[in-house]
Amino acid sequence: MIHIANMKTNSEKKPTFRRRLENEFRRSRSTFILFIILRTIVILIGIRSVFIANYENTFMCALTLVLFMLPPFVSKTFQIELPSLLEKIVLIFIFSAEILGEIGDYYIKYPLWDTMLHITTGFLAAAVGLSLIDILNRSEKFKFDLSPLFVALVSFCFSMTIGVMWEFFEFGADMLLQTDMQKDTVITAISSVALNPDATNTAVKISGITSTAVNGQMLLIDGYLDIGLLDTMKDMFVNFIGAVVFSVFGYFYAKYTGKSRSAGIVDGLRIRRRDSESKKQNRTESPKKS
Numbered sequence: 001m002i003h004i005a006n007m008k009t010n011s012e013k014k015p016t017f018r019r020r021l022e023n024e025f026r027r028s029r030s031t032f033i034l035f036i037i038l039r040t041i042v043i044l045i046g047i048r049s050v051f052i053a054n055y056e057n058t059f060m061c062a063l064t065l066v067l068f069m070l071p072p073f074v075s076k077t078f079q080i081e082l083p084s085l086l087e088k089i090v091l092i093f094i095f096s097a098e099i100l101g102e103i104g105d106y107y108i109k110y111p112l113w114d115t116m117l118h119i120t121t122g123f124l125a126a127a128v129g130l131s132l133i134d135i136l137n138r139s140e141k142f143k144f145d146l147s148p149l150f151v152a153l154v155s156f157c158f159s160m161t162i163g164v165m166w167e168f169f170e171f172g173a174d175m176l177l178q179t180d181m182q183k184d185t186v187i188t189a190i191s192s193v194a195l196n197p198d199a200t201n202t203a204v205k206i207s208g209i210t211s212t213a214v215n216g217q218m219l220l221i222d223g224y225l226d227i228g229l230l231d232t233m234k235d236m237f238v239n240f241i242g243a244v245v246f247s248v249f250g251y252f253y254a255k256y257t258g259k260s261r262s263a264g265i266v267d268g269l270r271i272r273r274r275d276s277e278s279k280k281q282n283r284t285e286s287p288k289k290s
Contacts, residue, residue, distance in 0.1 A: 028084040031091075038095050039068060045099065057103050064098040080135070085268035086127065093120055107183070114183070118235045121166070122159050122242025124269070129158025130250045131271035138273070148254035152247040159243035160236075167232050174228065182228030186221050 046061030071087050074080070097117055100106045106113045133146065133154050146154075170181035189207040196204045209224045219225065249262035256263075
């Protein structure tokens with residue numbers, strides 16, 4: 001009898017799939033609807049990819065579905081509350097990068113597509129960095145009294161670190177898997193020490209390049225092929241712009257304790273601990289009960 005009772009209590013503790021869907025719908029209807037729409041589109045694209053034997057796109061769809069589950073997984077694992085606005089942006093970002101960018105060839109069709117996504121990454125990563133500082137500052141175990149400038153600096157550095165780590169990933173994929181995540185750039189001038197016939201540390205400059213040959217075969221480009229360097233530096237620069245913009249918002253948010261004009265943006269993207277939120281709710285509800 002005791003074993004049966006324990007089984008009942010354990011089953012009651014674990015919410016059913018339907019109940020979890022209902023809870024998500026109640027928490028944020030717009031986020032839930034967006035999640036269902038994007039997930040349905042990805043599933044349909046994946047089914048079509050299977051029928052036309054495009055297994056690379058099928059894998060990309062499966063990866064996208066897994067990435068869609070990251071926000072609720074992170075929220076449950078680390079006991080944090082993701083703002084509805086942040087969750088929507090993350091879902092749209094994943095869909096834009098994987099489905100539109102990779103499968104829809106938006107990276108090729110629209111040159112600024114990759115730039116837009118990297119700016120967004122820098123902005124969101126800075127928001128996460130500020131959230132981590134805020135969570136630690138509100139923790140009972142770790143208490144900090146940081147200046148607004150230091151908060152903004154940590155937020156900025158966290159975002160730039162994420163950007164650098166992503167470029168490491170792109171470089172590793174290109175070297176090990178022979179992909180082309182670091183897109184090539186056609187340039188018409190180069191400057192290189194390796195081309196100096198005297199073997200000195202003086203760069204030899206070649207300008208007005210109109211064609212390039214590899215192993216005697218002419219490439220169909222109007223210049224020299226830069227393999228990834230300019231793309232990497234461009235990505236890091238636009239990540240820098242996004243990080244700076246949010247760090248400025250974060251500075252005024254910390255300086256004026258959430259009463260600045262940027263408070264709405266920061267609050268909409270700031271991650272919170274669930275335990276701290278529940279304590280706040282209990283404090284507000286306790287006077288009513290008394």
